[in-house]
Amino acid sequence: MTTASPTGLLPVLLAPYRDLTELRYDYPVVLVDGDPHVESLTDVTNRAVRRVAARGAAGESTRRRALRVEAAIRRRVAGSGRGPLSELWKLATADVLATCPDDAAFADQLDLVRNAITIDGTVLDCDEHIASDVVQHVWAALHEQAARRAGRRVDELILRLSGILEADEAHSPAGCSPERLSTALGGDHRADFDFEAWSALLRRRPDGAALPDTRRSRIRSVLDELTTQRFFPAQHRADDRHPQLFHSCVAAIDAHRERAAARARLVRAMAIAELEADNRYRETEHDGFFREFDERSVDGRDVGLFPSSLVTIGDADLSGDEHAALFELLGSELPIKVLVEVHDALGEPATHIGAPPGRTLASMAIGLGTAFVLQTASSHLFQARADLAIGLDAAGPALFSVYVPAADDESSLSPYLAAAAAVQSRLAPAFVFDPGAGTDWAARFRLDANPQPDDDWPSATVSFEDADLQHRSEPSAFTVLDVAALDPRYARNFTAVPGATSPDDMVPAVSVLRHGDPDADDWLPYVVMVSDDDVIQRLTVDRELLRRAQRVGATWRSLQELAGIRNSHALALLATERARWDDDDARERLAEPGAVDPEPAASPPAQPTTTIGPLPDEAPPEDAGPPSGQPWIETARCTTCDECTTLNPDMFAYDENKQAYIADLSAGTYRDMVTAAEACQVAIIHAGTPWDPTEPGLDELVARAEALG
Ligand code: SF4
Known part of the structure; x- marks a missing residue:
């Protein structure tokens, strides 16, 4: 299948995936x-x-x-x-x-x-039905396992209580013999029973004594409840179980309420049956408790015995009562699992409208703190299968919010590629919140299914030939702007730049998203697309869409914080500790014999350490601050993320504290410096001004450096 936008353009990072039928992947x-x-x-x-x-x-x-x-x-x-x-x-x-x-x-x-x-x-x-097909398939398998487990337990209790009544009717110790019990009652479960032990229990009453009427009547009543229940499959009876698959949260809660009394009767019957089967029922002790037993007596553990229900619903149907019912059940202990298929992750272009409701459901559900929450896209369902099974199998409610591109999605990307692009661009990031996995966020929350989860936006190096037929390689990030460029609703937010060469005042839009002010109008942000015949085409992006993309980035940033990635509290603490360490270090040096305090009257404020490499022609004087226009790094604030040192390991290096400094400016270009400054997650690389006036594309690079501030 060939994939392309209506204009025939694709984001440059999607170009290798035009024909998915020729690739081997999860689908x-x-x-x-x-x-x-x-x-x-x-x-x-x-x-x-x-x-x-x-x-x-x-x-x-x-x-x-x-x-x-x-x-x-x-x-x-x-x-x-x-x-x-x-x-x-x-x-x-x-x-x-x-x-x-x-x-x-x-x-x-x-x-x-x-x-x-x-x-x-x-x-x-990976079509428009894939999420409901996969979730229903896994749910049905786990549901059936749980139902059969519980059904076997009910059958076993029926068998044991029936044995008590039969033995009573036999009216003699012979009626309680292991052989008699085995012959009369073994059936399919013969191998599961210790008939010797059971016989011994039954014989504890005086030989020949009949069951008291109250006990016989209680056992018959419990047997009646167990044999007519409709929650679990039963032996020797047609399957007339309550339906458990719904397409409405309201209907699922209503069904749960309607069955609450029957569920309580079954829980009560099973509890009495267990006691009776073991001869542990004491009327003085238990009669009062079970007389009062009703729906209010059933707790989360009891409910956990019952197989879950599944609701599958589209985001368009989740308004009003359905939305309220969804959050009611997610805040409860009900074993109801909900699949919400989100069909529009980007939403309408109007700026006054926030994110589409379907896209924010999972984040809101995390706030409840009680339900299992999985957000992903149809492209990532195979990867998410283990988490899907955990959520479906866990006690209590679960929300599976899955972005599934609508069948009439106008981008004309294949459904797989459209879904993968939504995850890649942070528009529908994949995450798991599992309240059963531990007591803190580190145990409960994961973002690891996303590409490059430590970064603002995932990126890769793109190689192409420029207008002068020169081979070029440059890093390219994938953002929500690339997704919008494929959506006809956002066509008015983009303008094609004629020719392959960008004007000097253009900057990659991702630079603005990372560091810039989208409302500044001294440069034009652009995204890079590629045509069917692999010709690079730049599209400028308007301010309105940039602001929207920044909001998507901010939401992703919040998720990163929850996952402990570049946590702002931890970074602030680290900076404080480093400043204190520098301060203490300076004091210790001053305390050494012969040290001279240049300003003995006051303690020097903690300063970031500045380490700069030699310029091509002239080494900077030791301990000097960065001369105007000279590139430099605030080394003391480096978080050792490897971005710059990976980009050009000759130009950037780590010091003994594993913090970056400029090791050799002549080992790289101004383009390397600006690219590293854009990639630096804590914005501590200052690109300065170009040192080689003959380097190509300097106007563009200077604009990019200025956008970083
Ligand atoms: S990119 Fe920034 S934070 Fe990362 S290693 Fe380089 S200087 Fe340090």
């Missing part, structure tokens, strides 16, 4: 029975090939041919195609063999690979 996925519930077709093929292909060059032919079948399946399911893996593999094999009908060895190799695939299940691409 399509296979929904399988059993853990892990969701497999990637890529992994399935890899495992099968590993089983049958010889190592090294000898197995290369088998590997390549299996990958051709995998690619044919990918093409068949691209868009909305779907079907069983076994069937699709057969069809795809036929597609591939049709290209070489006389190659019998080819067919044999593919048979071998097919026979090495040990699973089957529905193969799905």
Whole structure:
């Protein structure tokens, strides 16, 4: 499938992913029975090939041919195609063999690979149904496991209470013999019981004594409750369980309330049954308690015995009562799981409208502190499968907020790429809040599913030829502006710059997002796009959209703080401690014999250490402050993030405290310096002015440096 915006332009970082059917990645996925519930077709093929292909060059032919079948399946399911893996593999094999009908060895190799695939299940691409398909599949599997577990427990209690009544009716110790109990009652559960122990319990009453009427009546009443319950599957009875799948939070809560009395009766019946089965029921002790037992007596642990309900709902349906019901259940102990499919992450262009409601749900839900919360996009569902299972299996409520591009998404990107772009641009960042994972934020909150989670915006180096056919490489960040550039609703916020060369007063928009004032009008921010024939095209961005993008960046920054990334409190504390350390160090030096205090009357204020490298022609005088225009680093404030030292390890180096300084200015260009200054997360690299007047593109670089302040 070819992907591009309506204008045919793509953000430069998405260009390598134009044709997804030619790439191997997480999709399509296979929904399988059993853990892990969701497999990637890529992994399935890899495992099968590993089983049958010889190592090294000898197995290369088998590997390549299996990958051709995998690619044919990918093409068949691209868009909305779907079907069983076994069937699709057969069809795809036929597609591939049709290209070489006389190659019998080819067919044999593919048979071998097919026979090495040990699973089957529905193969799905990343389409508009994927979130509900995957979540329902995993939920149904876990729900059924929990229901069967509880159903077996109820069946066991029924069996044991029935045995008590039968033994009573037999009216003799022989009626309580292990053999009699086993023969009469064993059934499917014979192996689960210790009939000797059970018989001993039953014989504790005087031989031949009949059950008291009150006990017999209580057991019959409990048996009646257990055999007619509709929460769990029951032996020897048609499955008439309460429905647990909803498309409305209001309906799910109503159903929960309607069943509350029946749930309380079942909890009560199971508790009495346990006591009776063990001969531990004491009327003086228990009658009063169970007489008063009702819905209010059922606590979170009791509710946790019951399989969860699932609500699937679109963000457009979450207004008014539904929104209120969602937050009511997320703040409760109810085992209700909610999948919200967010179809519009960007929202309408008007500035007075905040973020679309669907995009803020998960962040708001975290504030409740009680519910499991997972936010992701359909492209990342496979990666999130383990967290998905944790949230679905956990006691209590859970929210899964998944960005799924609408089927009529006008960007015309493939649904996978549109969803991945939303995560990449921080528009729909992936995160997990698991209140059951610990007591502090470090244990409960994770952002690790995002690309480059430590940075404001993810970036990569892009190589291209400029207008002079010179090969160029420069770092390029992916931001929400790139996503907006693909959305026709935001077309008026962009202006194409004719030609491939940018005017001197243009700066990359990401520089403004990082450090600049979007309302300053002395330069033009731009994003870099690429056409179908790989020609670079710059689009300028207006102030309105820049402000909006900065708000997205601020929201991401808040999430980083929650995850402990560049936490502002920790950084402030670190700066204070460093200043104190410098201060103490200076005092100790002054206290040394022979030291001269230049200003003995007052303690010098703590100053950031400034370390500068030599200029190409002239070394700076020792201990001098940065001369005007000279590049410098506030070394004492360096957080050792590796950005500058990775960018140019000859130009930037760490001192003995592992803090950066300019080691050799002549080892890099002014472009390196400005790029490092833009990348520095604590904005402590001061680019100064260019030292080589012949360096190309200086006007642009100076503007970028000035934008940093
Ligand atoms: S980019 Fe900034 S914070 Fe990171 S190592 Fe360099 S100077 Fe230090």
